[in-house]
Amino acid sequence: MTRLVFQKLLIVLVLFNSCVEKIEFDLDRLDRERLIVSGTLTDLAETQFVYLSQTTSNARQPFLEDGDKGLFTLNDLPRPVSRARVRLHSRELGLSWEYRETKPGTYELSGFLPPRPGLEYELEIWVQEKVYRSQPQRMPEVVGEDQLSFSFERARLENNPEAALIAIATEVTLPNQTGGYYLRWTVEEVYFWDLTFFPNPFNTPPPPCYVTEISDAARITLVNGDLLNRPGAVSSQILAKRLVDQSFLSRHYFNVKQLSITKDAHDYWRKVRQLVNNTGSVFDIPPAPIRGNMYHVDDPEEVVLGYFEVAKAKITRIYTTRADVPFFLEEVCEYVPGKRATEYKPTCLSCNVFPNSTSQQPEWWFDQ
The missing domain is CATH 2.60.40 (Immunoglobulin-like)
Structure with a gap:
């Protein structure tokens, strides 16, 4: 079975240079690409980010490295998804906010007032002819104190x-x-x-x-x-x-x-942790895609990887x-x-x- 290294893009503390956390685990190579969505919306007065990428597949064409010499390169790393439209919605407020692509696969929401705890938010993504949407996420209202x-x-x-x-x-x-x-x-x-x-x-x-x-x-x-x-x-x-x-x-x-995240987000991260920590034999739980909270509006059976979470935060x-x-x-x-x-x-x-x-x-x- 052909395998690939799936570098899961996750949002973490993004202060100055949109540093991205990467977690690696094996994933079966499929006949079509899968969208990876990674984003966290917090109540901090900070720039909010969403990262979009796409897994490899057996059908994916290689990159053209040098057209004059006919050189191509093909690797199994996810590739950034550009020219998508990314929008945040709050149905309770009746408002929407547009993300701006600042570099390939990186979408940024600047000047956004911190979201209010207790309200629901959802993400909508247009990639070519497809529309993806997150399940509504309600921002938690409590957080702990770190020493x-x-x-x-x-x-x-x-x-x-x-x-x-x-x-x-x-x-x-x-x-x-x-x-x-x-x-x-x-x-x-x-x-x-x-x-x-x-x-x-x-x-x-x-x-x-x-x-x-x-x-x-x-x-x-x-x-x-x-x-x-x-x-x-x-x-x-x-x-x-x-x-x-x-x-x-x-x-x-x-x-x-x-x-401070939702129960669904916690369950998602618990599954990711279980997969990352699975270092047993090949007969243990096999590496597999973890379905997040994003879905294809016209094809709910399509598996979309990653997660868009709404969190109350403290630094x-x-x-x-x-x-x-x-x-x-x-x-x-x-x-x-x-x-x-x-x-x-x-x-x-x-x-x-x-x-x-x-x-x-x-x-x-x-x-x-």
């Missing part, structure tokens, strides 16, 4: 039995009610990267470089309030673990977004500095007299080498 901490440890990571790791944890104060709430967390990193400072007549330093990444994307942390009879209690959760590298030479933030931040790190970190971008510029790593020479980077300092950088 973050970090710890460093030596633990096994793949073939390294003594890898240097950092773990991000929370002591979350649960909503003060019995059941009826469902929580999920995402973790984004933003760190300062020191570019190489080459001596020059004006002693001008390189521009600042701030890099955004997703932390431990395959870890899906969930709390089901229906299983807890502890209003306002405290629960400990590990939110992310990652390798300690040169990104910890300077200030390194972990931005934790707690999402909490914690950061480390080099003084916190108990491990030796080599200065990879430090200037060495006589060393040619071509001998430095590309990441030492330009911030643009990082997929999600900027020279603009986040407005909250020194809030803590």
